Amino acid sequence: MRLGVCLQALYHLSLRDALSAARELGFELIELPVDARSPFLDLDEALGGGWRRIGQEIRDAGLGISALSNHQEGQLLLGPHSSDTDPIHPGSAEEKVRYATDRLSRTAELAQRLEVGVVCGFTGCEDWSRWFPWPLSDGYERMAPGFRERLLPVLDDFARHEVRFAHECHPKQFAYNLETAKLALDLVDGHPALGFNLDPANLVLSGMDPLAFVAELGGRILHVHAKDAELVAPHAARSGLLAHGAWTRPDRGFRFRVAGWGYLDWKRLISALRTAGYDGVLAVEHEDPTMSRLEGLRKAVTHLEPLLLREPADPPWW
Amino acid sequence: MRLGVCLQALYHLSLRDALSAARELGFELIELPVDARSPFLDLDEALGGGWRRIGQEIRDAGLGISALSNHQEGQLLLGPHSSDTDPIHPGSAEEKVRYATDRLSRTAELAQRLEVGVVCGFTGCEDWSRWFPWPLSDGYERMAPGFRERLLPVLDDFARHEVRFAHECHPKQFAYNLETAKLALDLVDGHPALGFNLDPANLVLSGMDPLAFVAELGGRILHVHAKDAELVAPHAARSGLLAHGAWTRPDRGFRFRVAGWGYLDWKRLISALRTAGYDGVLAVEHEDPTMSRLEGLRKAVTHLEPLLLREPADPPWW
Amino acid sequence: MRLGVCLQALYHLSLRDALSAARELGFELIELPVDARSPFLDLDEALGGGWRRIGQEIRDAGLGISALSNHQEGQLLLGPHSSDTDPIHPGSAEEKVRYATDRLSRTAELAQRLEVGVVCGFTGCEDWSRWFPWPLSDGYERMAPGFRERLLPVLDDFARHEVRFAHECHPKQFAYNLETAKLALDLVDGHPALGFNLDPANLVLSGMDPLAFVAELGGRILHVHAKDAELVAPHAARSGLLAHGAWTRPDRGFRFRVAGWGYLDWKRLISALRTAGYDGVLAVEHEDPTMSRLEGLRKAVTHLEPLLLREPADPPWW
């Protein structure tokens, strides 16, 4: 296992400075965001040749790329296609779907150019509140065919680029827990280009046990986000798991944290990943409203670095 | 406190038989559903004079009415106004809102005729998945003005009928936890016609502690549903709190249960209600997929009847 | 085991009515309070011959006496001797001690007359806040000789009357947890007339585990109070275990409850008592601010009656 970082927390820096900061903080790998919001690159420019310069800058900084990420644009595949997603790409549902499909394809192409085997991302969901069967009792099931129809071509495209799509289970996505992740795999007939970016904090927010995910779907985990989640005492008793509103609200009952500052037991998670045969990156994602960009990353490194299992296990000697 | 029953579990019977069954099961009060789906009455017919017969039948059965309920049609006030709610009333958003407003008004009028002070119900929510601020970071806040705009006239109308609206916090409603219940009250300037129908199982599903709700908003609790909630071991570790799909799925990680068969500690809840000054009904709502209609109601009575506090507390004597 | 009741909850009735109510509620035994505050008897009058009438009334009601109780006056043995205890008996420390000693002696004498082997009570404590060694680091230890000096003659007197003193561990008493109960026994050289009235709710308030008390001192348990204790969620997080002020305060974080409505697991407690060889009374003490006098007693009976172990265990047959 190696330590990586999701570069979003360093968006205030130039790519060069961000890479240098990442290296200084002790990371070995980066997850490089390529959606339109990324200040580090323009996807079209990169495909037009810029990828060579980007790859070189990253190598020069002594870093590798664990994955490209494009959560934002993938969201439009399944929606919602209301005005909620206009800031990503305005237009009709069809236009949004087309945009998402196209942008994911370009993301895969760039990954291939950069010799990166994994793209992390979202697929969206027409109306995620349908997990609860009211007022439409079979609303969730009705969305299943759409998932298959929209995702299969994307996965075929990825396979052509020799890249795999690491879907991140998350509220608002069709696959948001272990059950829907398995359903998603079934809906695409276990397509080899589909796997998962395990973000355990998102699974805590769905109320499930990330260790159950690793135990059952470990073989499909392509990438791991090191992000933590906290039920904030004593506010959680009032917010519930499903707190709304601004992340900086002092009485918000749920918040994401840097690894080591939330509910997750990283030793158990790392051990489970090891047992399941995962030997890839732990990419620190920092969305912790209590810490500065750099201090948050530093705290995560302080917590995780001593826990990484870097050597393969030996067979029993006792 | 007295024991009541939500009549939906007896929809397979005629009103007369349902009332007789309720009485035999040991209930003293009924919550009478008046939405279009109710087989027991037609709202227009009732307002046209049928209410006298209905009231008489109920009195003849030795029962009282704790509340009328109209969850279904209230849902259309705020939506969603997509096809998901067409089964309730098809049409444009405006038509759905108008329908909801009108039906709630008639419900209040009937309540007044029947001398029932409380109507339980929903208000809906434009897009409830916005509790999580992605992809629209202030989506939940944007829905607040609409809540005020649509609910204030309804509450004024209720006040004219000397009836109060007992909103039930529930996933898919604007107010679904303690925080949003307080927000709802604030948005209507603490309108005296607004209160709550406490359904503790719904609050468990939001991940919050029903006792916190009682402690803070006890004075606004107008009605109580005795419904229980279960995280179903060992499936909950895989489903999370937010399980999707059919209620009868054997590996569903969450389900509603009859009182006494889930996570709730009814002694603590009843004690908290007593301490908060509530002395009304516990209306058994049976949506338990593991039990028959009658056996479920029987189990709930068996659990709750010995726990009811029927006498006012004495001042300390020790 | 048999079910009894502490008569204080029935102080609003005449003795005759109280006995009749106790019998109707399903109790078999009473704990009879004999301190000056008891409306049921005057200790001097009783010793002057009234005991015959009292005993007869109790027998006539079909009840037995599990113990006499005199917590109030025993308190003055060790104090505090400040004005805090003037309502019990005003005067100097010496006068208060003398009063306590005398009243306890009369209580023992009455017990002998009524053929009751146990007197439940308190001994007081000079300054109970000394459990925490600030500002006087050995304050608790300094009180030990006084315990021995004042209690030994009382115990000898009890022995002469063939009665045992069942001390109730409680905040404000020298012996308030398992450790101090054992210390108390040591200080009187294991005097055979000293035992304990186990009130598990008091032990919960000291923060200890009543089952540990039964496991270690089971052989000295002479009487048991069936009283329960509740950390009242969500207020306990703010009150702590050591809540102050009126028992009826709605946000009080701790309160006593009738058996079955608090934290105690009565099946485990009854099993532990059985295993320790105790086969006496469970005397319901009702100090529950949420229930009326009679409803509280009824709830306790409802909870405890089905749990009583009335037959001796058989040797293993499997």
Add this chain to the structure above:
Amino acid sequence: MRLGVCLQALYHLSLRDALSAARELGFELIELPVDARSPFLDLDEALGGGWRRIGQEIRDAGLGISALSNHQEGQLLLGPHSSDTDPIHPGSAEEKVRYATDRLSRTAELAQRLEVGVVCGFTGCEDWSRWFPWPLSDGYERMAPGFRERLLPVLDDFARHEVRFAHECHPKQFAYNLETAKLALDLVDGHPALGFNLDPANLVLSGMDPLAFVAELGGRILHVHAKDAELVAPHAARSGLLAHGAWTRPDRGFRFRVAGWGYLDWKRLISALRTAGYDGVLAVEHEDPTMSRLEGLRKAVTHLEPLLLREPADPPWW
């Protein structure tokens, strides 16, 4: 579901009196022990025609038979074949195996005569301490072929008698937890005559979650023992789960209890059985060292009777 009783707790009575007691206690079914230790019948005599009388006596008492049981003699199939099992049947290992095979066959034959479809029992285990791989690291695996070799003929024999063998997972048996139960099924190629007698208390003693057993092997549960298990506080911290010695030892950290007096949540267990499609008996097994034979059975009935689900669930109506 119906309530039954394992008759061992009534071995001090004649069969007639035992049946009459069972009926009075509220049971509808009995599990009838047929091993040599049973005072109620002699297997050979029964097969020789006595079965008619026995069946009649049981019917006359208004009872049915949920299963025959022969744990004791089945133990000799796999052992241990040391002197530890001489009280069951002395002799060489071969003789013991032959005895077990023969006695199980007769048990199946008697079941067929009495029209009982299930025989509960054990199979033994050569050396059960081999679950821990020291000093022989593959000791458990080495015993697997023996299980197949000895059990397959027994199962075939049972199938011929149209009876199924309900193996009870238990310490000292080859199958003692969910994993070994599945291994056992695999070793006999999922033989249709093999199922399980779920004794949840035994599973608690193995440290596993009985609900996991029901969730995974529910379809193979043929019979259920209503027996409870207790980690006895505070002794369990010293004994551990694996307490040794006499069941009546007061400081024994583990003991079996009657249903409702241990760790098991019977509502959850009954709900899980219902969800898994089980609709058979809950047969009370009383091995509780704290209660008399009859009081223990009474306590179990008091706890379980109100929890039984007697009607099939209705499809959702809400």
Add this chain to the structure above:
Amino acid sequence: MRLGVCLQALYHLSLRDALSAARELGFELIELPVDARSPFLDLDEALGGGWRRIGQEIRDAGLGISALSNHQEGQLLLGPHSSDTDPIHPGSAEEKVRYATDRLSRTAELAQRLEVGVVCGFTGCEDWSRWFPWPLSDGYERMAPGFRERLLPVLDDFARHEVRFAHECHPKQFAYNLETAKLALDLVDGHPALGFNLDPANLVLSGMDPLAFVAELGGRILHVHAKDAELVAPHAARSGLLAHGAWTRPDRGFRFRVAGWGYLDWKRLISALRTAGYDGVLAVEHEDPTMSRLEGLRKAVTHLEPLLLREPADPPWW
């Protein structure tokens, strides 16, 4: 946030050596005790001019002063005024009160001279055991007027010196939990000179949740003690929370510990302080009977240093 140290643990050194040790251990700030027991200064001598030298020595050591402390003498404001407090200052109650008032005033004056804005301390309590309303049911309430009467002049005096009084909630003080802290504020009309020195270990001893204190009174927290608390397994089951006697007793069920070695979750506490806007000192107080003076301080630094949040949080960037 910065790390500080309460100098009492270094009383065996000269001030110079203590400062030097503090610096070497990694502290940046000191809490300087100024009561008569402090070997580091004489309050009168300091006010007479010595403060310049003291301030210089501290600056020379590269340290700052987070607060002066005078717990001991403040105790005499409210008592107890029995012989228990004679070691602090002998005399009548009036003399003790006068002494406390005078010493607190001088402490405030010295703080002003040293440009330190905070004085930590106690106020005492007439009879703290009155939190439990026996035998005087309103004993605690009776003490409230005295608190106001004695504290208001002290606070006015502090305000004149531009210093705030950081009261430490603690057993034996009038304000010992969240409720009494709020009561204290109310009794002095929210006097701006009154705030709190949060010692979370003391709050654990009162049985409450320190996070609740931070959530509700965070804006009044002027200073923080980094001290931990442990319920010592398995002794706590016997001692209860309220263990008496010597801190070194091996079976004492409760003890204070250095930060990181007790029950407190310092990440959660630091996060709560951050969310509440606190950005001051964490002053390590070492009263851990299991560690030497220096090793204890070292362990606390090892635990806390990596957890300090030194940078302000950034606004959300994700």
Add this chain to the structure above:
Amino acid sequence: MRLGVCLQALYHLSLRDALSAARELGFELIELPVDARSPFLDLDEALGGGWRRIGQEIRDAGLGISALSNHQEGQLLLGPHSSDTDPIHPGSAEEKVRYATDRLSRTAELAQRLEVGVVCGFTGCEDWSRWFPWPLSDGYERMAPGFRERLLPVLDDFARHEVRFAHECHPKQFAYNLETAKLALDLVDGHPALGFNLDPANLVLSGMDPLAFVAELGGRILHVHAKDAELVAPHAARSGLLAHGAWTRPDRGFRFRVAGWGYLDWKRLISALRTAGYDGVLAVEHEDPTMSRLEGLRKAVTHLEPLLLREPADPPWW
């Protein structure tokens, strides 16, 4: 306290390299295995004079010896004497006992030569599955005389060599929990040469609380193994505590871990050892199937080194 290491994890190296690795990893002491499986020495050769060279090599590496260990051969004292132990020493029961007695004697002799006061080891158990009293109800008790008979001469022999035998409680040993450890001491009349090697992970596997062991038998703890234990979620619900089969099975519900990666709270354990007066070695034993030999040792050092209490506690200064 000092940090040591059990050398088995370094069996792939020569003694010289193993010592050098141990030193580099930060250990100060070694536990030296001397059974026939140890590649580091031959017991006979060592006694014939090799001990001088071995001792010198260890001293040269800057290391000390905390104990010799001979678990393997000690196992044969009590068995099992079946073929399960043939790999240790084949032969009849008598031959195995003789071999064990002889090898333990030589081990003690070598310890004396090397000036090591402690030998860690096992004694075995005839049939450990007898902890559960089925089918032989007094099987465990029957083994007690054998323990006394075989161990007493060994202990006398050890005493002659001025060495103590530190028995390690473990499944498959006669003494496997606190109760049997005390029984073992009783059976040898509290022989001064008998003490314990506390391996807390083994006690977790027996289901008991290691802190209870330290509290009661702390004075007999001669040596401590720093080994951790994990109930592996979510598999433990299926395996139970008593998982069988290969340590590397991915769904094994129980496994040993390096210190800090399992269930144990090392701060609490170290504090308990300190309070009980233990000031010896924490010898890291690495049997963690998820980590390589060296990485596992490194992780253990990283966890434990900052927790060691190296200085004696000071008397209270506050």
